[in-house]
Amino acid sequence: MSYTTEIQATARDLLSSDQVSCVIGYEVGPRGRTRPAFIYTADDADRLVWNQNCTHNLTTYLHQKLRPNGYTSAPAETERVAIVVKACDSRAINVLVAESQINREQVHVIGVACDGVFEGAGLGRSDGATLQHRCTECGERTPVTYDTLIGEPQAVDTLDSEHDLAHLEAMTPAERAEFWLSQFDRCIRCYACRQACPMCSCPTCLYERDDSQWIGMGNGLNEKRTFHLGRAYHLAGRCIGCDECERVCPVDIPIGLLNRKLAGEVEAAFGYRAGLEPIPSPLTTILSGKEG
Amino acid sequence: MTYEPRIIGFLCTWCSYTGADLAGTARLQSAWNLRSIRVPCSGRVSPELIMKAFDQGADGVLVLGCHIGECHYDNGNHRTAKRLPVLHSLMEFAGLEPERLRLGWVSASEGERFARIVNEFTDVVRELGPCSWQQNGHRPQAVRAILESEV
Amino acid sequence: MQLISHSGLATWLDHLAQETTLIAPRNVDGVLLYRPVQSSGDIVWDFVRPVLSVKEAFFPATERVLTIEKTGQQIRLNETVPDGERVIFGVRSCDARGFLAMDALFANTEPVDVYYTTRRENTALIGLSCNEMGETCFCTSTGGAPDDPTGMDLMLTEVDDGYAIQVITEKGAALLPEITLQELAGEIPQPVLNDPVPFPPMEAWPPQFNDAYWADMAERCLSCRICAYVCPTCRCFDVRDEPLPAENGSQHFERIRCWDSCAGEVYRQIAGGHNPRAAKGDRMRNRFFCKFYYYPEQYGPVACTGCGRCVDACPVNIDITEVMHAVQRLAEVEP
Structure with missing residues (x-):
């Protein structure tokens, strides 16, 4: 069948x-x-x-x-x-x-x-x-x-997933800044990345409040960078790497790179990968394992 | 005029802010570049606040809290200790020089330590020069023109 | 009609890029967008359409409409009307047709929008006919054509040994190169057309307002704003005052307007939190009713030019042509 x-x-x-x-x-x-x-x-x-x-x-x-x-x-x-x-x-x-x-x-x-x-x-x-x-x-x-x-369960060798990150990490901070600014520059703030994401579940996004407290409404580079970095941070230890955000982006911003970077950081710090078991990320909990 | 960095300091009111007071009453010299913001706990310093400080033109951000085990709220500084390194690597990945963001622990009795950390940090940031993080062009068109003229 | 050779065109565009701001389809990190170019070498020639429509050059994603300075009791407002002349090359007929809809609101209805109209006056459009329609294009179904010169100042069509130049307006004639152009021998080739999609007449829409179709179709909608932001006719915006850095003792603000989209959840939310269009089906229905019923009724032109951008960009395949088929079918069942 x-x-x-x-x-x-x-x-x-x-x-x-x-x-x-x-x-x-x-x-x-x-x-x-x-x-x-x-x-x-x-x-x-x-x-x-x-x-x-x-x-x-x-x-x-x-x-x-x-x-x-x-x-x-x-x-x-x-x-x-x-x-x-x-x-x-x-x-x-x-x-x-x-x-x-x-x-x-x-x-x-x-x-x-x-x-x-x-x-x-x-x-x-x-x-x-x-x-x-x-x-x-x-x-x-x-x-x-x-x-x-x-279908049948399949075993696959884990492959090295670091090469595209390594390419960026090898750059100087100024080169990385230029890379990301030119990527974020294309953003039109359509929020498709956020809307497609199963983890983006806030009733009101911090970056879409009508008081401009955290970022303005405009399409400036400051605003767009803060949105993308802020969203990446909010997904640290939660992103499961489906890369939907990157797929839906109409202007091909490599958002998945940010998520993979932080997933790697969380794994290095806590030995935790999001979603393998139904337990919350250690990044968002305290020592007892339960939210205080 | 020589360049002087603008540094934002988020100081926990229970220890680091009191430590800063102690440094003052003990007449210890600490760099005036630090603009102190008194917060109830270093755990209250959300990553968004730090990003906003850089967005608005800070050259460096210093977060000072109580030593681990001494938090007035039991575990507030544990949260800081987890969050800041992740934010640090994210901002570094996005092109910030890592030296511009620092987390430290200063207790209420450590006036001398407070002055030393602030002075060291200010020296490091002064050495780096003005931070290019803030995009003052504001409208993308302007920034785009700058980027393209450099290519 | 006159003919310009490939090399003549390149020289002319290089000249325009020197003389004025030349905007043309350009590859920006693998994404095709209308962006300023330094020379004809930057221009991409083989394309269906850029990801974003040429709308953004007239109605940008964010625009400062005025600045506000407050010192003591004194408040000063400064208007920020755009200046600078521009030429846009490589405009597609569907995008130029979008100006019929945009002009109807911003230029032909009081109050006239000075930001939009100033840009329109200061910008010349050089069109480039499509030899064939893209997979998702349906301009012929909404009144246009791949070689329709409506809204252009000059229209170029590729022929055997160069491009045929059609002069549409005086503004276009003034742009023409000073070299003598050959007369075109022979006919301009006709573009290859797609099969048309049904175009339901206005009266077909209101009876379908309460149909279950809208909620069903919209169930997979993500409520993002891609469809509106890539659209050559969507023109909704939101206005807000935001602070700017200021000297001690004074305050400085700017008033900005930014793209907004009826697909977004908060678009229709009102003070107190009530949202009359809280359901996705209601929001999607509004999008299509606006294009084919509300807008023509209020301003005249249909607010869809058949460019097919939303069809290609929608991450969950909400397809405007499928909706047109469905409304046509519903109208036939219950006229």
Whole structure:
């Protein structure tokens, strides 16, 4: 059975037995582009697909499903949804659970043992051969948490993921500043990086308050740099490396570099990688392991 | 006129700020370049405040708190001790000279230590010269013109 | 019609870059954008369309509209009207058509927007016809064409041994190089067209206002603002006063206006926190109703030029042509 038919069968089963109200998965749109899909009836399960253009991290939709009235209200406890995840996306489930954003029992995780997704996927720019950068460096292709596993668990050698960071780290501070300023200069503050991110769950972003207290509303370099660095800092020890922020960026800012840099720092300091287990990052907790 | 750096100091009110007072009453010379901001705890100094200080033209930022184990709030300085190194590496990665940001511990009785840290830090930053972090052009067009003329 | 050779065009553009500010499609770290160029060598020739529309040269992402200085009881306001002449080369027909919509609001409706109109007056547009339409282009369905000269000052079309020059306005004629140009022999080749997409008439829209389609379609929307910011006709903005550094004893502020988008969650939020368009479906519906119903009704032109940028940039494949298909279909079922 192909992954697609397995996912469809699982979804049909979950929906017809009322175990979940919705299956969040992937479909192919009329233009042939793979995109997120929300399936509510067993009959619609045929729309679901699996292919190597399934790049989106669907866990970003869990908030809207399980907390329909916003983050400040209690979760909708009766709601239960199923979601299709890749190995990287599954780490986001663990972080969301660790941070009490969702209850694990309310999510039926359909994990896919993934072979990597293509560059330009979802945007009609996929050549059907080149894997995304993150996938060429991915060491765990089996989801870390799942209720149903599609495909066989695979072991992959962990690859060296430091080379693009090393290139920047070898520069002088002035060269690095120029590199980043020229990258941030293109930013149009569309906030797609933030919106696509499952970890960016603040009800009001610090950098989009209407009082200009932290950064102004303008599109100046100071503001854009502060937004990107601030966002990277807020994701330190929380980012699971799905690189959605980088994929959705309309002006190709290499945001993933910042996230990888800080993930490395947190791992070096605390021996912790986000999402491998449902425990909060040591960076945001104190000695007892519980928020004081 | 020789260059004098502008340094922002975030001082914990329970120890470092009192330590600064002690340095004053003991008539110890410490660099006047430090603009002190009194905070209830070094753990209150969020990374955003430090970034904002640099955005607004600080040449250096010094964060001083209580020694580990002596925090008035039990674990506030533990948070600082975790946060600052991560922020430090981030800002360094984005092009800030690492010497411009420093975290230190000064107790209320360490007036001499306070003066020494401030003087050392000021010397280091003075040596580095003016910080180019702040983008004064403000409108991207202006900055872009500067960047392009340098290429 | 006249003909300019490839080398003649390069020389002319080099000359323009020396004489004035020349803006053209340029590769900025792998991203194609309209940016100032120093010479014709900086220009990218083979492209469908830059990532951002030429709109940003007239209605920038952030614009200072005035500065405010307060000393004691004295308040001084300084207007900051843009100056400087510019020529933009390589404008696509879809972007120039966007000015029909932008002008309708900023220039042809009171109060006239001095910042926008000054830039329009000080800028000449040299169009470049598309030989073929891009994969997601549908300009022919919204009233345009790949070689439509509407809104241009000069229009260039690639022919066998150079470019055919069509003079549209006097401003364009004044730009022409002083060298004698050959007369064009033969016809200008016709561009290759895509199949048109349905264009639902205005009256097709209101009956679909309460349809479940909007909430379903918008469920995957991320509420980012890419679609509005890449659009050649989206012109919503937000205004705020922000402090500037000032001498002791005085205060200095600037009033800025910045792009805003109805797809963003807080766009419609009002004082007290109520949000009449809190649901994503409502926000997406507004986007498409604005383009094809509200805007034409209020200002005349349709606020979509079929450039296809939003189709290509949307990270979750919300496709305006799919919406047009759907509205057409809904209107046929329930006219």
